[in-house]
Amino acid sequence: MKKAILVICFAILVILSPFSPTLANLTNQENNHIAIFEISILPDLIKIKSNLQEKIYVWFRDQGITTGSKIKNIIYSPIITIGKTPFSLATLIKFLITLVIGLYVLKWVKRRFEQILSNRSPELYSRFISLITLGYYLGIFIVFIIALSVIGVDISQITIILGALGVGIGFGLQTIANNFISGIILLSERAIKVGDIVEVGGNLTGEIKRINMRSxxxxxxxxxxxxxPNAEFISNRVTTWTYDDDWRRLHIPFGVAYGSDPQQVAKVAYEVAQETPLTSEDKQHKTKVLFTGFGDSSLDFSLIVWCRMHRLRKSTKELISDYYFNLYQKLSEAGIEIPFPQRDIHIRSLSDQIQKKLKESFKPK
Known part of the structure; x- marks a missing residue:
């Protein structure tokens, strides 16, 4: 503090007497004293700085060691013990890492196989996709067992877990277990495959796109x-159009007016079947025209044709509609009348007044 006051005083003297050599000499001497003072205290400052850095380092080191030991205790402290195996947070992390890596590898392998099969042939894909799916879920079970063994669980203790699962299934997971087991049956038996056309419950018709374990x-x-749900395919009756082959027979009923030549009608209907692109025919699957009976106002016929369902991808109503369009056109061109319902009314008795009015209405004017 004293040194600072002296410096300020000498500075004032220098300003007031800039031309005074004595003051200038005194100023130079004071500056030299200040420089010597700063140089003399520099080692002390460096020493203080080093001590402060060392204290800060020691404090952070101690805090880091303390925090690290606390985190280590939290991670490795047992949370729960099953049998003789303790489970900690580190055990859970190890289990999850093993499970995630295993599932990622399984999904990659499954996708790779699906891409190879779909690029080669759709038939090959539909044939082996069920086996790939079954293998995928079997792989999940194996990965789960490996993850348990990695964290030190005795494999023999899994029976305890399975027993607990059995109790849970018995109380609240019956439907899920039923669908899961049904999925295993469908994938192993391969009664239905991806790409098959099926009818379920009498009101749902379509193509199977994917078979999973549950649905x-x-x-x-x-x-x-x-x-x-997969249980629907096991417990209910399922109609499949493509189980052994994809041939499907269609019945197209139609009628013509009384007085039409049945032979000509059969010939025209057969031509319709041949000219319609939907029709497929071979030695075992022949087109037929049946005379089915005498209706109230028509002669009834049925055109029976075969179609290949994998080529068409249409519903039954759409297929029959195409044949009806062609039948109407061909029957009209052949001059064959398509009937409509008619009723004959026979009057047995009328009052005299009504008879008189009827006679008057029919008299020529």
Whole structure:
């Protein structure tokens, strides 16, 4: 503080007497004293700075060690003990890492196989996709067992877990277990495959797009994706159009007016079947025209044709509609009348007044 006051005083003297050599000499001497003082205290400052840095380092080191030990205690302290195996947060992290890596590898392998099969042939894809899906879920079970063994769980203790799961299934997971087991049956038996055209419950028709462990996805002809529980395919009757082959027979009933030649009608209907692109025919699947009976106002016929469902991808109503369009056109060109319902009314008795009015209305004017 004294040094600072002296410096200020000498500065004032220098300003007031700039031409005074004595003052100038005194100023120079004072400046030299200040410089010597600063140089003399510099080692002390450096020493203080080093001590302060050392204290800060020691404090942070001690805090880091304390915090690290606390985190270590939290991670490795047992949370729960099952049997003789303690479970900590580190155990849980190790289990999750093993499970995530295993599932990622399984999904990558599954996608790779699906891409290879779909690029080669759709038939090959639909044939093996069920086996790939079954193998994928089996792989999930194996990965789960490996993850348990990594964290030190005795495999023999898994029976305890399975027993607990059995109790849970018995109380609240019956439907899920039923669908899951049904999915295993569908994937192993391969009674239905991806790409098959099926009818479930009498009101749902479409193509199977995917078979999972719990449910099956069906794409209807209206473009809707319907998720059906797998138990529906096991417990209910399922109609499949493509089980052994994709041949499907269609019955197209129609009628013509009385007085029409049945042979000509059969010939025209057969020509319609041959000219319609939907029709497929071979030695075992022949087109037929049946005379089915005498209706109230028509001669009844039925055109029976075969179609290949994998080529068409149409509903039954759409297929029959195409044949009706062609039938109407061909019958009209051949001059064959298509009847409409008619009723004959026979009057047995009328009052005299009504008879008189009827006679008057029919008299020529």
């Amino acid at each position: 099956t996805v069906i794409r209807t002809y209206d473009g809707l994706d319907v998720i059906v």
